[in-house]
Amino acid sequence: MRAVVMNRPGGVEVLQYIQLPDPAPGPGQVRVELAAAGVNFMDVGVRRGMLWKDQSGPATLGVEGAGIVAALGSGVHDFKIGQRVAWVYAPGSYAESAVMPAASLVSIPDGIDDLTAAAVMMQGLTASHFTTDFYPIQIGDVALVHAAAGGLGLLITQIVKARGGKVIGRVSSTQKAAAARDAGADHVIVDKEGDFADEVLRLTDGRGVDVVYDGSGPSTFEGSLKALRRSGTFCWYGPVLGGPGPLDIMSLPKSIKLGYAVFLDHIPTVDALRTKSGRLFDWILKGHLRVRIGAKYSLQDAAKAHSDMESRASTGKLLLIP
Known part of the structure; x- marks a missing residue:
C-alpha cells in the first residue's frame, strides 16, 4: 500500500x-x-x-x-x-x-x-463538545466564533444557530466572509490583526458575548477577553498555535470562566x-x-x-x- x-x-x-x-x-x-x-x-x-x-x-x-x-x-x-x-x-x-x-x-x-x-x-465532534458540553448554548446566547470560515468554525456556527443562539463570526479575509454567512453567522468581522473586540462590543450594545470559541493562538487572547460579557465563558482550544503564556488567575477580568477544551473529553x-x-x-x-x-x-x-x-x-x- x-x-x-x-x-x-x-x-x-x-x-x-x-x-x-x-x-x-x-x-x-x-x-x-x-x-x-x-x-x-x-x-x-x-x-x-x-x-x-x-x-x-x-x-x-x-x-x-x-x-x-x-x-x-x-x-x-x-x-x-x-x-x-x-x-x-x-x-x-x-x-x-x-x-x-x-x-x-x-x-x-x-x-x-x-x-x-x-x-x-474530528471537527464535528469538536464542535459538538464546544457547543453542547463545554458551554451548552441556550436560546438567545451570543457566541463569538474565530476562524468562522474554517471547517470547525462552520460547524460551530451551525450548531449554535440550531440551538437558538446568535453568532458573530471572525474571518481573516473578505473572501471568507460569504462562507461564514452561508453557515448562518448573524454578523461577520473581517480581521487579521486581532483588532475585533470593539466591534463585538458595538454589535452587542456594550454587553459582550456569552461565549468565545478561540483557537487562533495568542494574538487574539486579549481581544477575546475584552469581547466577553461579565461571567462569560472563554473556550480556548488548539495546541498548534500555542497558548497565551502564564496567567495570573486573579488578573482575569469580569468573573469570566476560562478553560481549555479537548474533544476527546466528549467521547x-x-x-x-x-x-x-x-x-x-x-x-x-x-x-x-x-x-x-x-x-x-x-x-x-x-x-x-x-x-x-x-x-x-x-x-x-x-x-x-x-
Missing part, C-alpha cells in the same frame, strides 16, 4: 509518499481500505514536532477518515467485512489501508457518503463515541448540519494540503483521497 510518512519533524518537505507492506489486524483490530482521510491542524502539529514527540521511526500521519472494512482481527464482532465505517483519532490514516482498534470505529448510516463521514468526525468511552457520532449523522440527515468540503487532494499531494491549511487560505474541510 502507499502511505504518507515522516521520519523527522519539519516543513512540508519531510512528508514522503512511499510504499509500505499491507498491514494485518491484530486482536481487537480492523483493517480498513480508505475512501478518504481528513486533514486536521493537529497533523500540522505532528509534522512540526509539537505532538507525538515519543514517536520513533517513520510515522504515518493522519487520525481521521472513512472507508470499508477489509479484514477483522480476532475478537472483533461489532463489524463485518464490506461495512462502511468512519473514525477519529486513529493514527495512520494518511494511507491506502490502515489498521486501527475496532473501538475507534463507527458505522456510517445509509444516506451519508464516505467523504462527508470522513470530513465530519471518553466507546458508547459516547458512537452515540455522539450518531447524533452528528442524524443532524446531517435532517439537514441541520451541512459539511463543507473545501478541497480534495490526492494522497500523494498531502504536502500541498498542509501548505494550504497553514496559509489560512482554505475554507471548509480538507480531504486526502487515496
Whole structure:
C-alpha cells in the first residue's frame, strides 16, 4: 500500500509518499481500505514536532477518515467485512489501508457518503463538545466564533444557530466572509490583526458575548477577553498555535470562566463515541448540519494540503483521497 510518512519533524518537505507492506489486524483490530482521510491542524502539529514527540521511526500521519472494512482481527464482532465505517483519532490514516482498534470505529448510516463521514468526525465532534458540553448554548446566547470560515468554525456556527443562539463570526479575509454567512453567522468581522473586540462590543450594545470559541493562538487572547460579557465563558482550544503564556488567575477580568477544551473529553468511552457520532449523522440527515468540503487532494499531494491549511487560505474541510 502507499502511505504518507515522516521520519523527522519539519516543513512540508519531510512528508514522503512511499510504499509500505499491507498491514494485518491484530486482536481487537480492523483493517480498513480508505475512501478518504481528513486533514486536521493537529497533523500540522505532528509534522512540526509539537505532538507525538515519543514517536520513533517513520510515522504515518493522519487520525481521521472513512472507508470499508477489509479484514477483522480476532475478537472483533461489532463489524463485518464490506461495512462502511468512519473514525477519529486513529493514527495512520494518511494511507491506502490502515489498521486501527475496532473501538475507534463507527458505522456510517445509509444516506451519508464516505467523504462527508470522513470530513465530519474530528471537527464535528469538536464542535459538538464546544457547543453542547463545554458551554451548552441556550436560546438567545451570543457566541463569538474565530476562524468562522474554517471547517470547525462552520460547524460551530451551525450548531449554535440550531440551538437558538446568535453568532458573530471572525474571518481573516473578505473572501471568507460569504462562507461564514452561508453557515448562518448573524454578523461577520473581517480581521487579521486581532483588532475585533470593539466591534463585538458595538454589535452587542456594550454587553459582550456569552461565549468565545478561540483557537487562533495568542494574538487574539486579549481581544477575546475584552469581547466577553461579565461571567462569560472563554473556550480556548488548539495546541498548534500555542497558548497565551502564564496567567495570573486573579488578573482575569469580569468573573469570566476560562478553560481549555479537548474533544476527546466528549467521547471518553466507546458508547459516547458512537452515540455522539450518531447524533452528528442524524443532524446531517435532517439537514441541520451541512459539511463543507473545501478541497480534495490526492494522497500523494498531502504536502500541498498542509501548505494550504497553514496559509489560512482554505475554507471548509480538507480531504486526502487515496
